[in-house]
Amino acid sequence: MRRVLLVGAGEVGVKHLAALAVMPGVTVAGVADPAPRTALLPQGVQVFASTPVALAALSPDLVVVAAPPGVALTAAREAAGAGAAVVVEKPATTDPAALAPRSGDGRVFVGFQPHFAPGLARLLAERPAVVRAEVTLAVRRDPAYFRSWRRSYATAGGVLHQQAVHGLALALRLMPGTVETADATVVHRRGLAETEDHVTAALALTGGRTVHVDARVDHHGPPRHKLDLHLADGRRLHVRGRNLGAGLGDPAAAPTDEELRRAMYAAVLDAADGRPIHPCLFPLTALRRPLEVIDRVYRDARIVRAHAAAA
Structure with missing residues (x-):
C-alpha cells in the first residue's frame, strides 16, 4: 500500500x-x-x-x-x-x-490531469507539427471565488495562470519556439480584486507558428475549455470537454475528473519506480516556458478598465 x-x-x-x-x-x-x-x-x-x-x-x-x-x-x-x-x-x-x-x-x-484525457498520450508521444493553436476558455467565476490568496496577482496570477493554463500549457508542449510578438488585451469589468474578467492574445512564435487565446471568467453559459490544433499537413484536431477532459474522444464518453486524477497519480508513482515517463506527465522543469509566455502576455497587454469597457 x-x-x-x-x-x-x-x-x-x-x-x-x-x-x-x-x-x-x-x-x-x-x-x-x-x-x-x-x-x-x-x-x-x-x-x-x-x-x-x-x-x-x-x-x-x-x-x-x-x-x-x-x-x-x-x-x-x-x-x-x-x-x-x-x-x-x-x-x-x-x-x-x-x-x-x-x-x-x-x-x-x-497536476495537469486533463492532459491524461483520451487520445492525448499518443498526441504527446508523436508530437505532430502544429502551426496554429486556439485556446478557448469560458467559465463563470464570481467575486466570492477571488478571496484570500486569489485576490492578488502576486500570489495567484491571472486568468491565464489559474484558469486557462491547462489548454495553453498543452498547446505549448506541442509548439516549440519563443514568442516574437504578443498582441493582447486584458479587460477588467467587475472589480475582481486584481484579476481580470477576460484576456485575449495572439502570439507569434518563431518558425511561423501562432497561438491564440480567448479566456474569460464572466461567461453565462455552460463552462468549456477547448484547444483547437491546426497541423502542418492540413488536419485539425479538437481537444474538447468542460476542462479538456474529453481529449480527442467523444465528449459524451469523457472520463471524470477523478478518473483523470487517478491516472495522473498512477503515472507519477510508475515514474518514481523507474518505469518510463508517461508522455502525459508534465515535468516541473517544463512549466517555466508557459509561465514565461504568460508573463509576456500580461506585460505587453492593453489594459481596459470598467469605464472603457462600457463604452
Missing part, C-alpha cells in the same frame, strides 16, 4: 482526497495544512501543521501539493528532497525565475 501525503486541505485538496479515496493500492496517511477543513477530512487521517514535520513522520511515497502558488513550490521541493514522488497543483508559482532547475525537481510533476 503506497502512502500519500496531501499538502493543503482547501477546496482543491478536497478534490484530490475524493480521487485518492477510491484509488486501489494507495492510502492517505496524512494532511499537512496549518488550518485544514477538518470536517472534510477522512476519519483517522493524521493532520500536521507543516510539510517538513509531516514528511519526517510519514515518509510518504506520493505527495500531492494543493497549496497556493509560491507556498506550493516550496512544499513540492521539500517533498522531493525527502525522496517522495510529487504532484503539485498549477501554477505552483507565478515567477518563472523560481523554476531555475534544482536538485530533486525531476521527482516533481505539475
Whole structure:
C-alpha cells in the first residue's frame, strides 16, 4: 500500500482526497495544512501543521501539493528532497525565475490531469507539427471565488495562470519556439480584486507558428475549455470537454475528473519506480516556458478598465 501525503486541505485538496479515496493500492496517511477543513477530512487521517514535520513522520511515497502558488513550490521541493514522488497543483508559482532547475525537481510533476484525457498520450508521444493553436476558455467565476490568496496577482496570477493554463500549457508542449510578438488585451469589468474578467492574445512564435487565446471568467453559459490544433499537413484536431477532459474522444464518453486524477497519480508513482515517463506527465522543469509566455502576455497587454469597457 503506497502512502500519500496531501499538502493543503482547501477546496482543491478536497478534490484530490475524493480521487485518492477510491484509488486501489494507495492510502492517505496524512494532511499537512496549518488550518485544514477538518470536517472534510477522512476519519483517522493524521493532520500536521507543516510539510517538513509531516514528511519526517510519514515518509510518504506520493505527495500531492494543493497549496497556493509560491507556498506550493516550496512544499513540492521539500517533498522531493525527502525522496517522495510529487504532484503539485498549477501554477505552483507565478515567477518563472523560481523554476531555475534544482536538485530533486525531476521527482516533481505539475497536476495537469486533463492532459491524461483520451487520445492525448499518443498526441504527446508523436508530437505532430502544429502551426496554429486556439485556446478557448469560458467559465463563470464570481467575486466570492477571488478571496484570500486569489485576490492578488502576486500570489495567484491571472486568468491565464489559474484558469486557462491547462489548454495553453498543452498547446505549448506541442509548439516549440519563443514568442516574437504578443498582441493582447486584458479587460477588467467587475472589480475582481486584481484579476481580470477576460484576456485575449495572439502570439507569434518563431518558425511561423501562432497561438491564440480567448479566456474569460464572466461567461453565462455552460463552462468549456477547448484547444483547437491546426497541423502542418492540413488536419485539425479538437481537444474538447468542460476542462479538456474529453481529449480527442467523444465528449459524451469523457472520463471524470477523478478518473483523470487517478491516472495522473498512477503515472507519477510508475515514474518514481523507474518505469518510463508517461508522455502525459508534465515535468516541473517544463512549466517555466508557459509561465514565461504568460508573463509576456500580461506585460505587453492593453489594459481596459470598467469605464472603457462600457463604452
